[in-house]
Amino acid sequence: MSLTLLPAIDLIDGHAVRLRQGEYDAKTVYSDSPVEVAKRFEAAGATWLHVVDLDGAKAGHPVNGKVVHEIVHATKLSMEIGGGIRQAEHWRRYIEGGAARVILGSVALKHSERLSAAALEFPDRVVLGVDARGGMVSTEGWTETSTTPAADVLLRFGSLPLAAVVYTDIGRDGMLAGPNLDETLALARVSPFPVVLSGGISTLEDVRTIAAAAAAEPRLDGLIVGKALYEGRFDVATVLAALRETPSEST
DSSP, X not given: OOSXXXXXXXXXXXXXXXXXXXXXXXXXXXXXXXXXXXXXXXHTTOOEEEEEEHHHHHHTXXXXXXXXXXXXXXXXXXXXXXXXXXXXXXXXXXXXXXXSEEXXXXXXXXXXXXXXXXXXXXXXXEEEXXXXXXXXXXXXXXXXXXEEEHHHHHXXXXXXXXXXXXXXXXXXXXXXXXXXXXXXXXXXXXXXXOEEEESOOOSHHHHHXXXXXXXXXXXXXXXEEOHHHHTTSOOHHHHHHHHHHSTTTTO
């Protein structure tokens, strides 16, 4: 199994939620206890967790830090956390508090020197979050869309010691309509960093297709799954089994 599975927990008001296409008014609350959700993911075999503080992404600073802290200390999962991480005090607080990686998105586009500072201070602990609509990068919790192509952002930071890039197609996120694998693969082919796919995964066939694609494109490094887990399309254990069964390592 070469791909890493990162189950997702998105936080609003301390609850585990999912949005549809990044719209805050189109949210579904799945649990009042994100800590228990994380424990279930861990019990099913997950080793990583992808957490986004959606309130923080919108506010421009961490909002759900208390919940993030509780998850870190209630599980042994390696957590990557994003949402509102704009200042040195933010990324230091998370990493020194036990997060494995921090995700910087909006700040990378608007204040690139801060991404550089974070990556140089914590090599291989900083992830570049690239969220796009129609291939163009979106910022501020997906409320603003730029005219900058996603690939341009990656190449701009090619010299930095980043851990990975999380690429989210906002139009697919929370829609259970299948991932934008073609666009993600195109990005992986030019990326200086491992790329993690996010958005739209809804079936085990999606998982197997992504795993097979990763055999040919090793920069495709992981997949984030959210709504399909909450909606019961499959569970973490089944996804992990599907990744193990995909004949990527023998090809």
